Every structure is written in C-alpha cells, then in structure tokens.
Amino acid sequence: MGRTFLITVTLFCLAAAPVRADVIDGDWCKADGKRMKIRGPEIVTPGGNLSRGDYTRHSFVYVIPAGEAGAGETVSIILLSEYLAHARQGAADAPVQVWNRCPPGVARLVVPGTAASRVPE
Secondary structure, eight states: OHHHHHHHHHHHHHHHSOOOOSOSOEEEEOTTSOEEEEETTEEEOTTSOEEEOEEETTEEEEEOOTTSTTTTOEEEEEEEETTEEEEEESSTTSOOEEEEEOOTTTTTOOOTTSGGGGSOO
C-alpha cells in the first residue's frame, strides 16, 4: 500500500499543478524596462500601440507602427521556452533582443487612455 499510495499522491499533485500552455501569447518584459503584450494576432508594442501581426503558437511577426522608433521595420519574435523569447528588429542578422515572461501583474501597469489599456485580457 505504501508505494501505491505514494504514486497516487504524486499523480494528484501533478494533475493539480497549474499548466501553462507553451504559446507566445502573454506579457513580455525586457531588461531595459520595455513591455509588450501578445494576444493571438494582436500586440501592444513596446511603444504602447495596438497593432496586428502574423501569429503562430511559437512565433509572432509585425511591422513597427508609425510614430515608434524603427517605424516600418519588421520585428520577428520566436518563442524559445515557456519563459524566454528572442526578437530581431530589421535584418535577419540584427542583434537578438531577449524577452522574458513578465512576473504576474507587471505588464498590467498601463497608463489609462493609452492603446495598452484597451487590449482585452
């Protein structure tokens, strides 16, 4: 009974653990303080603008909107793990930008009235 009980308890614990899908959707933070939010084909860019792009579960590509630094350039983002994504702005050999999942609540701090405050959760 001891071994069976241990296996049963272990399985219950694994089943009860929160599961986070391996998708690029979510809130992303960069070490320099920039934030972005991806929800399907919509993104709130690091500049705070709501835009659309080409979405897959593990990648996102968009064109930087007018009024932001680098406007007109393409940004390609690749999900490397549940908590890590790499982005390149412009050319394929451009420097890699490292993005990490934001801690809970960090990306939700937006300025009222901006595009970022209008994106559905």
